[in-house]
Amino acid sequence: MNALVMSGARLATIIGTGPWPGPAYDSLTSAISRAIGDGRITVGARLPSERELAQAIDLSRTTTTRAYSKLRDQGFVITRRGSGSVVRLPEVPGGRIDHLLTPAGADEAEIDLSCTATVAPPWLMGAYERAVEQVPAYLPGTGYYPSGLPVLKELIADRYTARGVRTDPEQILVTSGAFGAVAIAVRALIRRSGRVLIESPTYPNAIATLEGAGASLVSYPLELSPSGHHWDIDAMDQLCRQTRVSAAYLIPDFHNPTGALLPDAQRGELAAMLRRNGVTPIIDESLVELGLDGGPSPSPMAAFAPDAITAGSTSKIFWGGLRVGWLRIPPHRVDAVAASRLSLDLGAPVLEQLVAVELMRDHDTIVAEYRTRLRAARDSLAAQVRAHLPSWQVVVPTGGMALWCHLPEARSSALAIAARNHGLGMVSGPNFAPTGGLDRWIRLPYTVAEAQLDEVGPRLAAAWDDALKFTDRIPAGRDRIVA
Ligand SMILES: Cc1ncc(COP(=O)(O)O)c(C=O)c1O
Structure with a gap:
């Protein structure tokens, strides 16, 4: 060997x-x-x-x-x-990959580009050990905390307050990840057939959640300029007026999949426009801490839009396996959202909430280290795309976890299929489209393990060559579930 x-x-x-x-x-x-x-x-x-x-x-x-x-x-x-x-790595019974999450059929031998998720940071085991020591104090209770452990709610609320929007712990609901948070908010807010504004492209699970709730999706195509994707509030305003949407699901903070960031200067304008049109914002802040080029983290949209319901998570900064996220809810909606939560589940696990508490206490150190790693990975992947796939266009985002690449031909779905033969699990562009299209786009997460990163460019180039040779028509449909 x-x-x-x-x-x-x-x-x-x-x-x-x-x-x-x-x-x-x-x-x-x-x-x-x-x-x-x-x-x-x-x-x-x-x-x-x-x-x-x-x-x-x-x-x-x-x-x-x-x-x-x-x-x-x-x-x-x-x-x-x-x-x-x-x-080597020990065998894990059943494997380390859940195939519900890898629609492209990735296995452990593949490089998984289907998910914006990464391995656990070095801090995790220590946090689990300290959390386990605290469990006995909770054993005399029932262990049900449908709104979340008070100590965690307080830490989450304090962080919002420090970021510029005063928050009482009573406004926080701890959930099963940001995904669980969005599902709760959607169930509380959206009536069957209600119209909901959503960016295109967007996070695929949000499309599924909203559709599952019977919402009728109104897609707002993010604007594209040579410096990347961005929001045009006037265009959104027109759409809101024409379609009479009652809610909007938006990812203004290092948007998935484009990495776009709504500048602080536009946040007040967006909030005022939504208020004028009677639109309740559901703001997904899952990636808000992942600014990679310095500067303070973006101001919370809730500071501009007091009616906003905000979803956050530990998944993207600590580890997806914790399944700990939260909602920040305006006081007048707390009861309705709590009732919605109780109709779905009875709370997050105590141990994982205690682990989240431990990690939150080291938040700044952990996030700083993670940003450094992500920045290097982003730059390495962008350099590989430029070197191996010069016909693709890529704007390097200032944050987030993925490159959103423009292809010279509408062959994203063909590429995702061809990639399997080259040991790459990928998700095609149409998965990110609320109302169809986007076969000219592909998302490349730079969250893959460092040791695998150098292999991505050559494998992608080989897969793209194959995709260009496909003559069969590939239906540009959606896969199942993507993170
Ligand atoms: C925008 C967005 N929201 C929610 C999620 C899911 O987060 P969680 O693991 O906290 O449920 C993701 C994961 O990729 C995401 O990108």
Whole structure:
């Protein structure tokens, strides 16, 4: 096996040099398995010898030997004569991918470009451990918190207040991700056949949620200029007046999939226009923290539109597996939205809410580190598209998690099919279209693992070559579910 060899010193910079609370081999095992799990040690790397590691982190050889043995038992390392101890990932019963979320049929061997989601950050296991220690205090209660754990609601409310819109914890409802939050808001606000304004392109699950609620979608095509996508409030105004929409689902903060940001200067104008037309905004702030080029995070739309219901989430900054999100609700709507929530489920899990609390306390550090990684990935992917696919047009967004690329021909659906033969899972442009079209566009998330990033350009170019040869008509329809 020809593995990348890692020195003892390099491993020590990744896992630290202690202290190793006893038994030391246990904490060393956890430190290494965590680093493998969150991608800081890559699969296929060869760990330093037990002796070299012992020297680098000032532990006994017996301790490192026991730690490697435990890692082997747990499936994180395979040791073969002549190849040393090579990193692998343990089998997870049923696999790490849920096929409901990968309509293109991605498997673990593929590079998954179907999702704007990433692996857990290094902080996650520590947060879980601290959260577990707090669980006993909650056991004497029933564990049902339909509006959310008070300590979490307070932290979320404080963050809104710090961002410029005073928020009482009573206005916060903790949900199962931003997706659950939007579903609750939609159920509370939207009557069957009610008209709802939605950007095109947009987040595919929102289309499904609104359609599922019986809403009639009015699509507002984001404007396009050489500097990227943007909103024209006058054009939106005209549409609102002509169609008499009663609500709008909007993603003004590093919009999925374009990455567009509504400038602060336009926020008041948008809010006033919606108010004039009697439109209640549902603002999806899932990506609001992911500005990648510096500057403060955008002002909350709720500061301009007091009637707005805002959805937020820990998924894009911490980890999708937490499934913790929230709604910020104007006081006069709290009861109606809470009733809507109770008709859907009875609250988020206590443990995950406690984990979210722990992560929120380190919010700024975690987000800063994540932004640095995402920025590098964005720039690398954009450079690859330019180098390998010069006929595609890409405007590099100032935030978010994906590039939204314009293709020279309407072959996005063909590309998503061709990509499978090149080990790429992709979702075609029409999935992002509320009312059809967009086969000239493809979303490329730059959230793929660092080790896979360099392979994306060459594989994409090969898939595009194949897509250009397709002669059969590909129906430009929607897949199932996309994140
Ligand atoms: C705009 C938007 N809203 C909601 C979600 C889903 O978020 P969550 O995992 O918190 O449900 C996503 C995920 O990609 C998203 O991009």
